[in-house]
Amino acid sequence: MAAFDAPQGAATTQAPSISADEFTARRRALMDAAGPDAVIIVPSASEQVRNRDVHYPFRQDSDFRYLTGFNEPDAVAVLAPGHDDGEFHVFCRPRDREREIWDGLRAGPEGVKARHGADQGHPLDALDTVIARLLRGRSRIVYTLGLSTAWDQRVLGWVNSLRAASRRGPAAPESIISLEATLHEQRLIKSTGELAMMAHASRVSAEAHCRAMRVCKPGMTEYQVAAEIHHSFAMARMEPAYESIVGGGANACILHYRENDAVLGDGDLLLIDAGAEYDGYCADITRTFPVNGRFTGEQRAIYDIVLDAQLASIDAVRVGKRHQDDVHMASVRTITQGLVDLGLLTGAVDALIEDEAYKTYFMHGTGHWIGMDVHDVGAYYDDGQSRQLAAGMVLTVEPGIYVAAGTSGADERFWNIGVRIEDDVVVTEGEPRILTDAVPKRAEDVEALMAG
Numbered sequence: 001m002a003a004f005d006a007p008q009g010a011a012t013t014q015a016p017s018i019s020a021d022e023f024t025a026r027r028r029a030l031m032d033a034a035g036p037d038a039v040i041i042v043p044s045a046s047e048q049v050r051n052r053d054v055h056y057p058f059r060q061d062s063d064f065r066y067l068t069g070f071n072e073p074d075a076v077a078v079l080a081p082g083h084d085d086g087e088f089h090v091f092c093r094p095r096d097r098e099r100e101i102w103d104g105l106r107a108g109p110e111g112v113k114a115r116h117g118a119d120q121g122h123p124l125d126a127l128d129t130v131i132a133r134l135l136r137g138r139s140r141i142v143y144t145l146g147l148s149t150a151w152d153q154r155v156l157g158w159v160n161s162l163r164a165a166s167r168r169g170p171a172a173p174e175s176i177i178s179l180e181a182t183l184h185e186q187r188l189i190k191s192t193g194e195l196a197m198m199a200h201a202s203r204v205s206a207e208a209h210c211r212a213m214r215v216c217k218p219g220m221t222e223y224q225v226a227a228e229i230h231h232s233f234a235m236a237r238m239e240p241a242y243e244s245i246v247g248g249g250a251n252a253c254i255l256h257y258r259e260n261d262a263v264l265g266d267g268d269l270l271l272i273d274a275g276a277e278y279d280g281y282c283a284d285i286t287r288t289f290p291v292n293g294r295f296t297g298e299q300r301a302i303y304d305i306v307l308d309a310q311l312a313s314i315d316a317v318r319v320g321k322r323h324q325d326d327v328h329m330a331s332v333r334t335i336t337q338g339l340v341d342l343g344l345l346t347g348a349v350d351a352l353i354e355d356e357a358y359k360t361y362f363m364h365g366t367g368h369w370i371g372m373d374v375h376d377v378g379a380y381y382d383d384g385q386s387r388q389l390a391a392g393m394v395l396t397v398e399p400g401i402y403v404a405a406g407t408s409g410a411d412e413r414f415w416n417i418g419v420r421i422e423d424d425v426v427v428t429e430g431e432p433r434i435l436t437d438a439v440p441k442r443a444e445d446v447e448a449l450m451a452g
Contacts, residue, residue, distance in 0.1 A: 016196040040079035086119025188378030189392035197281035205283035206438035208232035218266035241277035252418030286422035293450035305338030317432040324386030331399035398422030
């Protein structure tokens with residue numbers, strides 16, 4: 001390994017990218033679904049102020065990036081199927097020499113045509129004029145109301161203006177339908193290119209978790225371990241996909257623990273929930289391991305139940321299985337049986353499941369969609385039923401058991417043991433594909449890695 005301890009593969013693995021043809025195909029699929037009488041309006045994200053004149057790092061709106069690949073703030077994509085002036089219009093910030101000296105280069109209207117496939121590029125201040133021409137004579141606007149009051153008012157203003165003028169010319173749009181209903185279903189099924197992006201983020205994330213296991217020792221702080229993870233991300237030109245959870249001991253029983261400031265004690269378990277984001281695509285991994293490198297008997301007993309539950313749920317990630325009924329319930333049944341075996345629950349397993357008694361220790365779902373958003377888009381239910389899985393979906397599988405101190409009915413030997421194990425799994429036509437399996441999770445393999 002190089003002197004700067006770069007993540008394995010960071011320099012040798014060819015980083016994937018989404019092709020221009022794929023972006024074109026995405027827009028085509030959306031326009032075909034919307035129909036020839038529609039105009040689709042998708043605003044980008046804007047920069048957000050952190051404090052005074054300091055901004056948060058910019059993160060593009062996922063829908064906008066999915067359709068355009070354009071990663072600048074304050075832009076709007078408009079798709080007008082079959083329009084004489086072109087179907088794909090981008091309105092963006094113009095080139096500005098002075099602002100570019102301060103803030104970096106801009107693509108400008110010509111750049112979005114040359115590098116992002118726009119039929120027409122326009123300065124942002126031309127939007128009100130050009131949009132009237134694109135909307136005229138169309139019956140539907142595809143736009144998601146309710147995300148931005150300012151944009152809602154602007155879109156409604158265009159409609160009202162066209163309605164006022166419709167007595168003298170072409171009709172105004174009659175309806176506004178949600179973009180999400182169509183686009184989010186499209187985003188739910190991942191392409192080969194998208195899976196390559198997610199696999200790349202997963203490789204780096206796995207290396208980061210392995211690095212954390214190797215360096216962890218009693219007396220370190222949670223934030224020092226977090227720094228090792230984030231170092232691996234940064235060396236691969238990635239950033240955290242979400243705020244990393246690094247919780248030792250009792251903190252592992254806090255599902256969304258964020259302080260990451262406690263000292264790690266000898267005999268504690270450490271739960272790390274962290275993943276990298278690569279060019280808009282996310283990984284999400286959780287591992288739990290002993291700070292001193294060796295599980296206690298009680299820790300191992302809980303850990304093995306969670307691992308068995310995860311393996312059972314991963315086996316259910318198959319075409320035609322249902323997200324809630326099959327994937328989640330496989331973990332519920334395994335965990336409930338395990339808790340009964342340990343004496344943490346008492347009674348018949350079926351009755352305990354019916355009464356949801358397991359929720360004292362396992363209070364969350366077994367997973368979520370993942371893609372451009374960590375909790376990615378797409379419905380979980382269809383006509384009131386848990387959704388059937390289809391090839392190309394990607395979901396996390398993340399059962400857990402958390403025995404907080406003072407939990408009624410729990411033997412004190414198990415207090416402050418929190419275990420979650422999470423991987424990102426692709427639904428295929430055959431066996432489930434685990435994108436994040438480069439991180440060991442069998443207890444003996446974890447101990448072997450930590451022992452060096």
